[in-house]
Amino acid sequence: MSEPEVVFRLESVTKEFGNGRSLLGLNRSAGVRALDDVSIELRRGEVLGLVGESGSGKTTLGRILVGAERATSGRVWFEGTPVEALRGGALRNFRKSVQMVFQNPFTSLNPRRTVRDVLNSGFAARGLRRGAQRAAAMAELMPKVGLSEAFLDRYPHAFSGGQRQRIVLARALTVEPSVLVADEPVSALDVSIQAQILNLFVTLRRELNLSIVMITHDLRVANFLSDRIAVLYRGQLVELGTREQIMEHSRHPYTRMLLSAAPTGDPDAPHNRPWLVGDATPADAMSGGCVFRDRCWLRTIVSDPDRCATEQPRLAAMEDQHSAACHFAEQTATAAGVLLVEAEESA
Ligand SMILES: Nc1ncnc2c1ncn2[C@@H]1O[C@H](COP(=O)(O)OP(=O)(O)OP(=O)(O)O)[C@@H](O)[C@H]1O
Numbered sequence: 001m002s003e004p005e006v007v008f009r010l011e012s013v014t015k016e017f018g019n020g021r022s023l024l025g026l027n028r029s030a031g032v033r034a035l036d037d038v039s040i041e042l043r044r045g046e047v048l049g050l051v052g053e054s055g056s057g058k059t060t061l062g063r064i065l066v067g068a069e070r071a072t073s074g075r076v077w078f079e080g081t082p083v084e085a086l087r088g089g090a091l092r093n094f095r096k097s098v099q100m101v102f103q104n105p106f107t108s109l110n111p112r113r114t115v116r117d118v119l120n121s122g123f124a125a126r127g128l129r130r131g132a133q134r135a136a137a138m139a140e141l142m143p144k145v146g147l148s149e150a151f152l153d154r155y156p157h158a159f160s161g162g163q164r165q166r167i168v169l170a171r172a173l174t175v176e177p178s179v180l181v182a183d184e185p186v187s188a189l190d191v192s193i194q195a196q197i198l199n200l201f202v203t204l205r206r207e208l209n210l211s212i213v214m215i216t217h218d219l220r221v222a223n224f225l226s227d228r229i230a231v232l233y234r235g236q237l238v239e240l241g242t243r244e245q246i247m248e249h250s251r252h253p254y255t256r257m258l259l260s261a262a263p264t265g266d267p268d269a270p271h272n273r274p275w276l277v278g279d280a281t282p283a284d285a286m287s288g289g290c291v292f293r294d295r296c297w298l299r300t301i302v303s304d305p306d307r308c309a310t311e312q313p314r315l316a317a318m319e320d321q322h323s324a325a326c327h328f329a330e331q332t333a334t335a336a337g338v339l340l341v342e343a344e345e346s347a
Contacts, residue, residue, distance in 0.1 A: 005044035007179055007211050008065060013038045013074035015060050015235075034060040036235040036291075037074070039315075042179070047205060047212045049222030049243070051258065052232035058215045061232070062181040065213060066100045096125065099172040103184035105164035109156040115167055116152040122174025137174070144207070145170045146200060162193035169200065173208070180204075181213045186221060198224050219258060223247050228321070231255050234291045237315055241322035251318060251329040253298040256336055288312065290326070298335055302328045 015035040034057045042048055042065075050058050063069040064076060067083060076083045078094055086094050102108045109118065119141065123134045142149050145166040156164055165185060172180060182201065186194040202225050205212055216222050222229050222243075229246040231239040231254065239252040250256055286294065293299055293308040302308075307327050315325040326332070 004046070006041045007044050007079060008042040009075075009077040010038055010040050010061075010064075011075040011077070013061075013064060013071045013076060015057075015064065015069060016072045034235050035064070035071070038232075038235070038237045039074075040230055040237060040240065042211050042213060044178075044211055045205070045209045046227045047201075047214055047225050049226030049229040050213055050215045050232065051217065051219055051222050051229060053217060053258075055234075056232040057235040058217075058232055059183055060235075062100060062183050062213060062215050065179070065181050066098050067094065068100070096175040097177050098179040098181065099175065099177040101165075101168055101172055101180055101182040101185050104188045105161055105168050106156075106188070108168055109164055111156050114153050114155055115147075115170075118167065118171050119152075119174055122171050126175045141170055141173060144173070144204065146196075160193070161189045162197055165189065165197050166200065169204070173204070177210070179211045179213070181215070183215045184217070185214075187216070187218065194221075195224075201225055219247070231258070236291055236325065238292065238326070239324040240315065241324075245319075245322040249322075249333065251322070251324040251332045252292075252326050253296050253332055254292045255324075256332060257295070257297070292326075297339065298326070298328055298332060301335055301339075302331060 013035055014033065014037055016031050016033050018031045036057075038057075038061065040048075050061060052058055060069060064071055070084070078086070078098070081090065083094065116138070119138055120134055123137055128134050128137055138152065139149060142152070147163065147166050147170065151159070151163075156167070159167065180201075185201075186197050189197060198221065201212060201214070204210060205225075212225075214222060214226060226243045228240065228242055230237055231246065231250075231252065233254050239246065239250060239255045241250075246255060247259070250259060289309040289311065290296070290299075290313050293305075296308065299305045299308050304327075311327065313325045313327045315323045316329075317323045318329060328335075
């Protein structure tokens with residue numbers, strides 16, 4: 001099998017916010033490490049789900065991909081070139097090629113601009129100057145996102161949330177991107193509409209060979225359309241694998257915890273979930289060791305829990321495509337099974 005083509009490559013990317021001194025050099029603020037030594041690739045035509053709780057660094061990673069934030073350290077390569085080295089035409093091409101779609105379609109559209117105005121700005125950026133060229137591009141684009149051309153002269157307020165998200169997608173597509181970074185694109189929508197929009201992503205990805213980074217706190221969304229899933233915890237990439245590896249054979253105790261906390265729709269699911277262990281300790285009180293150790297259910301049963309406090313686990317490959325950052329990843333599945341049986345017996 002040939003190697004997949006890599007669109008983005010992130011090498012040891014760290015992003016810190018607010019890590020500076022005041023004007024007089026006093027009160028050095030601790031700052032926030034939103035991303036901590038993240039290395040990952042995005043392949044041509046794949047959907048990469050990026051999951052984790054609020055504050056885990058998902059949006060920051062997405063903003064680094066589109067060039068809206070710069071890494072504090074580490075490298076970001078786009079199609080083989082470091083992003084910071086892009087200039088002139090190559091930089092313009094990068095800005096068109098990588099588009100971001102935001103969560104809230106009610107705030108991401110200007111209420112005073114019709115759909116036609118919105119799309120025309122994108123077509124102008126793509127270099128379509130003549131009215132006839134833009135009309136033809138518009139006639140091609142609207143059905144792709146499931147909208148009628150009759151909507152072109154309406155303002156955003158005339159549309160439902162799902163329709164607005166279709167307009168936002170159409171706007172992103174005007175410049176013919178090769179990568180979409182979608183930041184919680186369905187979480188502001190009614191559940192009944194979410195599947196329609198996710199299906200639209202699936203269709204667009206197939207028709208346009210798009211690479212998509214799907215940022216979501218909802219594992220059901222990631223499960224629906226991802227080829228691979230990356231799990232972030234406190235800015236660190238703690239597990240990476242194919243959709244099936246993560247959803248069915250996850251090895252990091254945090255991923256197991258996320259999966260068990262996700263609504264399953266199963267009324268018989270155990271209420272006494274053994275792997276929900278307390279709240280997170282503030283990050284600045286946890287230097288060294290594993291970032292997840294304070295909430296880790298697996299650590300409560302392994303033979304050498306001190307190791308978790310002293311030695312930071314590195315992301316290590318366990319099988320083809322699947323890696324996890326846990327010293328005891330080999331024991332996760334068995335330990336989870338034992339705990340679940342115990343919980344069911346004591347319920
Ligand atoms: N511009 C900023 N200035 C300071 N801190 C920031 C900034 N952007 C993000 N952070 C901090 O970085 C950390 C990661 O935030 P980020 O928004 O990337 O997480 P997230 O996983 O996308 O969370 P959410 O789902 O809540 O959006 C958080 O602690 C956040 O407060």
